[in-house]
Amino acid sequence: QKEVEQNSGPLSVPEGAIASLNCTYSDRVSQSFFWYRQYSGKSPELIMSIYSNGDKEDGRFTAQLNKASQYVSLLIRDSQPSDSATYLCAGPGFQKLVFGTGTRLLVSP
Amino acid sequence: GAGVSQSPSNKVTEKGKDVELRCDPISGHTALYWYRQRLGQGLEFLIYFQGNSAPDKSGLPSDRFSAERTGESVSTLTIQRTQQEDSAVYLCASSRGQGNRFSSGNTIYFGEGSWLTVV
Numbered sequence: 001q002k003e004v005e006q007n008s009g010p011l012s013v014p015e016g017a018i019a020s021l022n023c024t025y026s027d028r029v030s031q032s033f034f035w036y037r038q039y040s041g042k043s044p045e046l047i048m049s050i051y052s053n054g055d056k057e058d059g060r061f062t063a064q065l066n067k068a069s070q071y072v073s074l075l076i077r078d079s080q081p082s083d084s085a086t087y088l089c090a091g092p093g094f095q096k097l098v099f100g101t102g103t104r105l106l107v108s109p
Numbered sequence: 110g111a112g113v114s115q116s117p118s119n120k121v122t123e124k125g126k127d128v129e130l131r132c133d134p135i136s137g138h139t140a141l142y143w144y145r146q147r148l149g150q151g152l153e154f155l156i157y158f159q160g161n162s163a164p165d166k167s168g169l170p171s172d173r174f175s176a177e178r179t180g181e182s183v184s185t186l187t188i189q190r191t192q193q194e195d196s197a198v199y200l201c202a203s204s205r206g207q208g209n210r211f212s213s214g215n216t217i218y219f220g221e222g223s224w225l226t227v228v
Contacts, residue, residue, distance in 0.1 A: 034216065043200055043219040044152070088152065096142060096165060097202075097217055101151035 003027060004091050006100035014108055019076040021103050023089030026070070033072045035063060036088040038102065044088055048074060079107045111135075113220035115201050121226045122191055130186045130223045134203030141184050142202045142217060143176060152200070158184060191227045198222040 006023050013019045023033070032051045036044035050056045050063040050072065062075040072091075076083055086102040114133040122128050134141050143155040154168040158178045169175070173191075178184040188195055204217040 043198075043222050046216055046218065049216060096154055096157045098154070099144075099152040 003093050003098045004089055004100040006087075006089050006103045008101055008103060010104040010106050012106045012108065013079050015079060015081060017079050017107075019079045019083065019105055019107070021074040021076075021087050021089075021105065022071060023073065023091075023100055024071045025091045027091065027093070032092060033063070033065060034090040034097070035061075035072075035074045036090060036099075038086045038088060040085075076105075079105075081107050081109050083107050113201055113203050113218055115199075115220035115223050117223055118221065119224045119226075121228060124193060124227055125190055127187065127189045128191055128225060130188075130199050130201075130225070132184045132186070132201030132203075132220060134182065134184070134201070135218060138203035138205050138218075139181060140204045140217075141178060142204075143184070143186050144200045144202065145170075145197045146200060146222075147197045155186070155199075188225075191225075193227045196225055196227045198224045 004023060004025050011019060034046060035048040037047050038044040048058060048061050048063040050065045053065055053067050056063045060077045064073045072089060074087060084105055084107050086104045088102045089100040090097045113135055116131045120128055139160055141158040145153045145155055156163055156169055156176050157165040160181050161178050173189045176184060176186045186199060200219050200222045202217040202219045
């Protein structure tokens with residue numbers, strides 16, 4: 001089983017809708033998770049981190065961590081075409097950060 | 110420096126040649142990572158440094174790949190006898206602390222990558 005798994009998508013949502021991106025992980029002792037956004041041809045950039053159960057909000061972004069169910073999600077409210085990118089979930093592996101393969105999000109005007 | 114710096118940003122090389130890719134991490138970051146990303150694919154872990162030592166080299170795809178780090182700063186990834194399947198963007202990232210204790214202080218930050226094309 002892969003350590004961090006994501007649906008590759010694409011996930012298509014209309015402008016203004018809520019985009020929901022999900023990630024599951026296998027390591028029960030993992031404490032912290034990160035969401036990175038990667039535009040085509042660019043390197044990943046950190047958008048959210050979450051370390052405890054529950055929700056963490058930052059502007060239009062909300063990260064949710066459920067340790068009992070071993071999933072972490074990212075909600076993007078009022079989605080904009082500029083949010084179209086690949087979103088990478090990352091969690092701690094042994095001495096390194098392990099990335100999922102990413103979910104491609106397409107926000108249509 | 111302000112961010113992770115990588116050079117060259119683009120490299121086109123002939124099959125069979127050796128290439129060196131350089132990474133300057135964020136000042137004070139003791140952990141350094143190399144990832145590879147082929148076109149349209151996910152991130153592939155290559156190697157991790159804590160200080161100048163490499164506790165985890167498990168991702169290096171073959172013995173043609175090697176990496177070193179000196180002065181707890183600059184790292185060089187070397188690919189010998191390049192093959193066409195080595196064509197990818199090579200991403201370097203750094204973080205402040207121990208690689209296996211990810212917390213708010215240990216977030217990793219990526220450079221812009223070195224785009225390698227083997228022809």
